[in-house]
Amino acid sequence: MRSVRPPRARRLPLSGALRLNRPSEIWFKPALSVVVAMAPPNLTLLTLGRLDLAMYAMAGSLCALYAHHRPYADRAPTLARVVLGMIAGLAVALVTASLTTNAVALVTVGALLAAAQKALCDASRIGPPANVIFTFVTSAALFAPQSLAQVPGHLAVAAVAGAWAWLVCMAPGLVRPYGPECRATAQALNAVAAHVEAPERPGSRTAAAAAVHTAWQTLLAAGARTEPRRALATLLVRADIALAAPAEADPDRLRALAPRPRTAAHLGRAAAPAEAADEPLDTRPGQRGRRPAPWSALGPLASLAVRTALGCALAGYASLALGVGRPYWALVTAASLYQANLTLTWSRGVQRVVGNIAGVLAFAALVPLAHLGPAALVLCCLALGFGAEALISRNYWLGTVCVTPMALLVTEFVRFADPGELITDRLLDTLVGVTVGFLAAVVVTDRRSGDRVAHALAAVERARTHTLRTAVDADAAPGALPAARRALAAALVELRAVSDTASGEWWQRALPAERVTHVERAGHRTLAATVRQHGFREAEGARA
Numbered sequence: 001m002r003s004v005r006p007p008r009a010r011r012l013p014l015s016g017a018l019r020l021n022r023p024s025e026i027w028f029k030p031a032l033s034v035v036v037a038m039a040p041p042n043l044t045l046l047t048l049g050r051l052d053l054a055m056y057a058m059a060g061s062l063c064a065l066y067a068h069h070r071p072y073a074d075r076a077p078t079l080a081r082v083v084l085g086m087i088a089g090l091a092v093a094l095v096t097a098s099l100t101t102n103a104v105a106l107v108t109v110g111a112l113l114a115a116a117q118k119a120l121c122d123a124s125r126i127g128p129p130a131n132v133i134f135t136f137v138t139s140a141a142l143f144a145p146q147s148l149a150q151v152p153g154h155l156a157v158a159a160v161a162g163a164w165a166w167l168v169c170m171a172p173g174l175v176r177p178y179g180p181e182c183r184a185t186a187q188a189l190n191a192v193a194a195h196v197e198a199p200e201r202p203g204s205r206t207a208a209a210a211a212v213h214t215a216w217q218t219l220l221a222a223g224a225r226t227e228p229r230r231a232l233a234t235l236l237v238r239a240d241i242a243l244a245a246p247a248e249a250d251p252d253r254l255r256a257l258a259p260r261p262r263t264a265a266h267l268g269r270a271a272a273p274a275e276a277a278d279e280p281l282d283t284r285p286g287q288r289g290r291r292p293a294p295w296s297a298l299g300p301l302a303s304l305a306v307r308t309a310l311g312c313a314l315a316g317y318a319s320l321a322l323g324v325g326r327p328y329w330a331l332v333t334a335a336s337l338y339q340a341n342l343t344l345t346w347s348r349g350v351q352r353v354v355g356n357i358a359g360v361l362a363f364a365a366l367v368p369l370a371h372l373g374p375a376a377l378v379l380c381c382l383a384l385g386f387g388a389e390a391l392i393s394r395n396y397w398l399g400t401v402c403v404t405p406m407a408l409l410v411t412e413f414v415r416f417a418d419p420g421e422l423i424t425d426r427l428l429d430t431l432v433g434v435t436v437g438f439l440a441a442v443v444v445t446d447r448r449s450g451d452r453v454a455h456a457l458a459a460v461e462r463a464r465t466h467t468l469r470t471a472v473d474a475d476a477a478p479g480a481l482p483a484a485r486r487a488l489a490a491a492l493v494e495l496r497a498v499s500d501t502a503s504g505e506w507w508q509r510a511l512p513a514e515r516v517t518h519v520e521r522a523g524h525r526t527l528a529a530t531v532r533q534h535g536f537r538e539a540e541g542a543r544a
Helices: 028-048 051-065 072-099 103-124 131-142 148-174 179-197 204-220 227-244 251-257 261-270 275-281 299-321 328-337 342-370 374-391 396-413 419-443 449-472 480-503 513-543
Strands: none
Touching (some): 028 148, 051 072, 051 131, 051 374, 072 103, 103 131, 103 299, 103 328, 131 396, 179 227, 179 251, 179 261, 342 419
């Protein structure tokens, strides 16, 4: 009988947490969008002499940070849901603040809101900045003096700013309607080219397969099958073929094929006949770009939600016990820690402490300038908003250096406060939030991570069997094999994600690492075999 290994603890690394990465390819988009979304509402309030409403306008303006990687057909409803979710959370916070001033009750409501926001953002895979912005806004609103009569007006300000943020994020589609899908296709071709150059490099095939899968998902969610999108599909077929046979691919040629958003409208003229892309884009009615309902993923996120609720509540209570009058920053700090596993949560805690310490020093340097007048205060916030989004893709701590002073300056819109008191409270809340929040993550372990690996293994094996059967089925419907291949690729990406997540948990049973490796290799061999069997005809058509 095979022995079962007892649960074991993972080491929590310190090196690498502060290492700077390459900036995001589109770092300037959220950075510019948030400035354009914030400037008109804040300048209007400045003109009207109502900067006390700036916090509510900022709630709507910060929605401009989301969904920049999504195609415009998908971005529009996604951003609308972000704005509605922001207003809903703000409404709960404002009504609660108007009904009670009991700090313990406010912290409890804030912790429950933070847990709900964490679960919903992770389940919907909304992407960065995920739940942190929602929690920041609602937690701050809980401790803002409020009456029930003021709530509708404050929500209206947030709604108007949110509608403006929606327009700001959708406006580039008028000029470059194929930008997101072009970038996703280019990233896939570049990732495959990197794998072709160094196929033995650890993780290169996984990264390339994930990039190709993401590009297909982006293209399928992009809307109507126009000529440029057919051309992009043809390019993705080439990426599939190169991934299947890297020894026969030319990495320089793959990189040369990577499309640019500004030339996307002309792709259809230079590409292969549209028929070459018909099969990969064809899916059954109602299947194109379909995502599972967010609530279907809430079950596996239960432990993260419990961690968030417990950590935020305890951090807020501890901050109150230490005498902080508005402990919302401790709550927000705890909420910002929780990542997919404990190892990543630990790294985020290190980044948060370093970034906040540097951020309060930046605030101390900026506050004399900001106190020159309301206009200077608004301009400082706009500059810090740009800096935060420009830097955060390099490393979270670097972006926090700008986020921290901006958050402190927002409190100055109502009245100027003592900088020393603000700095002391912020540092205390940061240390309390990180310490208590991390301890809550240690206590609430994710015991089901191993079960999710087992489910993902089974899903890959089912998808692989279905793909093999479809490949040999002469009566299969047109488009059935590409759909089966995409389902198998998605299952492989999910298996790698849940395996990486489980490997970073603190205390759990041993994972079936050998079986994961075997199933991944078998799945990629199946993808390669079916692409080689059915894809070279499409490639030859594309070369014609």
